[in-house]
Amino acid sequence: MxxxxxxxxxxxxxxxxxxxxxxxxxxxxxxxxxxxxxxxxxxxxxxxxxxxxxxxxxxxxxxxxxxxxxxxxxxxxxxxxxxxxxxxxxxxxAQIPKPLNNLTLFPYYGNYVKLANMEHRILKENGVVHPKKVAFVGSGPMPLTSIIMATHHLVSTHFDNYDIDEKANEAARRIVATVTESELEKRMKFETKDIMEVREKLGEYDCIFLAALVGMSRDAKVKILGHLRKYMKEGGVLLVRSAKGARAFLYPIVEEHDLVDFEVLTIFHPTNNVINSVVLLRKPMI
Known part of the structure; x- marks a missing residue:
């Protein structure tokens, strides 16, 4: 090459x-x-x-x-x-002292910091400043976005992290549980559930993040978006990660015509080494 x-x-x-x-x-x-x-x-x-x-x-x-x-x-x-x-x-x-002080050992940590900064700026520009409760769908064993958001940007927000894999949640819980000097563990919960089985609880969140790899095919993504739209609160926002151009060889694309019955607030495509695009949506008030 x-x-x-x-x-x-x-x-x-x-x-x-x-x-x-x-x-x-x-x-x-x-x-x-x-x-x-x-x-x-x-x-x-x-x-x-x-x-x-x-x-x-x-x-x-x-x-x-x-x-x-x-x-x-x-x-x-x-x-x-x-x-x-x-x-x-x-x-x-999880096996070393103060793991949150060593997150920089993760190869893509810098990218997650840039992505979280970008997403927080987009949320702030669209009036989402101090959400009380946030859901992150597809948090995985290294819930870096939730950790970075909770410690640097949304410092009083409660985060519910959803992942379909209990093994991933166990690993994530172990990292957060080691933070004895802060209240991060009290503000961060991990739920092992398919988000399609979560209904009424989705109405509790001011903001929901949808990870890029939740819904790998277009059909699966559209079904998840429709489910979130149905059960999330009116006026609540949904931040969806997407991809554009060659970055779409790494992650699925969310097209604007997939966003039925949402108000599209922002679509942002980065040109630096951040891979994911950000689509910010609002469920309209009836």
Missing amino acids: ASFQNLNLETQISENLLITQITQLHASISKLESLKPSKQVNSLFTQLVKLCILPSSIDIQALPQEVKNMRESLINLCGQAEGLMELEFSTFL
């Missing part, structure tokens, strides 16, 4: 080169025996991320079907690898 090494964030990459190199990386990742963190796994996914954040004019919807199929496979592989990496780091951090 000699040509890849010379690219940088200011370089516009051609669609053909982008697809060729992503296809090569997908082939290599697909052959891996395990997606657990290792030198080879880390190297391949680092190359993929660097490639996908380059400026490009690629239109995901216009791609040939075989490239779309490859993209769906790659998103699933990325999701599995991300979960395994988070679980390994969460387990490691």
Whole structure:
């Protein structure tokens, strides 16, 4: 991949080169025996991320079907690898003193800080300043957004973190439970539930975050959005993570026409090394 090494964030990459190199990386990742963190796994996914954040004019919807199929496979592989990496780091951090002081050991911690700063700014600009109660759907074993938001931005807010995987929640609880010098554990709960089975409780939240990998297909994402729309409180806001351009080889896209019966407040696409786009929605008052 000699040509890849010379690219940088200011370089516009051609669609053909982008697809060729992503296809090569997908082939290599697909052959891996395990997606657990290792030198080879880390190297391949680092190359993929660097490639996908380059400026490009690629239109995901216009791609040939075989490239779309490859993209769906790659998103699933990325999701599995991300979960395994988070679980390994969460387990490691829970075993050392003051794990929250060592979050910087996580390879993508800086990206999460930038993403949380961006999301907090967007919330603030749209009048969401001191929400009493927030839900994070798809928090995983390293609930970094909730931790960063709770400790740096929304310092009196209560966070309910939902994940379908009890193993992920156990790992997350262990990290937060070690914070004896603050009340973070009192403000942060972890629920093992499929969000489609949560109904009335969704009406308690001023703001709901929907992680990018909750609802991997368009149909699944639209069903989840419809469920949240039905049960969340009137006037409540929903922050949905999406992706644009080549970043959509890493995460699913949420299209504006998927956002039925929501008021769209903001759609923001980053151009730095933050991968996720942010879509901020409000459930209208009747």
